[in-house]
Amino acid sequence: MTIQEIKALSRTEEGIFDLAAVQQSAGLGNIYQAADLVYPVYAAYETTENKKEGYPDIMAQMRVLKKHAESEFSAENGAAYTAVMLHTVEQISPEIYENYRELLDNFRSAVKRMLEQYYDAKENRFAMDATSEKVFCDAVQKACAEHLLLAEKYQECIR
Numbered sequence: 001m002t003i004q005e006i007k008a009l010s011r012t013e014e015g016i017f018d019l020a021a022v023q024q025s026a027g028l029g030n031i032y033q034a035a036d037l038v039y040p041v042y043a044a045y046e047t048t049e050n051k052k053e054g055y056p057d058i059m060a061q062m063r064v065l066k067k068h069a070e071s072e073f074s075a076e077n078g079a080a081y082t083a084v085m086l087h088t089v090e091q092i093s094p095e096i097y098e099n100y101r102e103l104l105d106n107f108r109s110a111v112k113r114m115l116e117q118y119y120d121a122k123e124n125r126f127a128m129d130a131t132s133e134k135v136f137c138d139a140v141q142k143a144c145a146e147h148l149l150l151a152e153k154y155q156e157c158i159r
Helices: 003-007 019-026 030-047 055-071 075-089 097-118 130-145 152-155
Strands: none
Touching: 003 030, 003 055, 019 030, 019 130, 030 055, 030 075, 030 130, 055 097, 055 152, 097 152, 130 152
């Protein structure tokens, strides 16, 4: 999506972009996959082009998205949510530490919850479909490569 398309999106009553409309138009499985098309682009634009003026809006929307992700938590939603959180935090300037840290903490919490709920350490395997596992493990691997997570702690996702 382009920034013009993102800014033209309608908003829900909660003030976030209408991700259901994006999901439908793009033929995606859930709103978190749609969010992954929207928020990283929005954050990159605000960081590089708009002098971070839209950060308060991004953070308000990400808090609502987190609330939804926690209440609708499943393997598919959780995997997609970890991906959108990682891709968005990558675009947020660490110079605005409070925002960067909040998003990073949300990402880490989602990773922790995914492992607690969907990883069986005794059998050394994930209890989720292959697509969700790939999305989740790709996000964890990328976060480890970027030193946002300690690789030693997430060996189950390192291929």
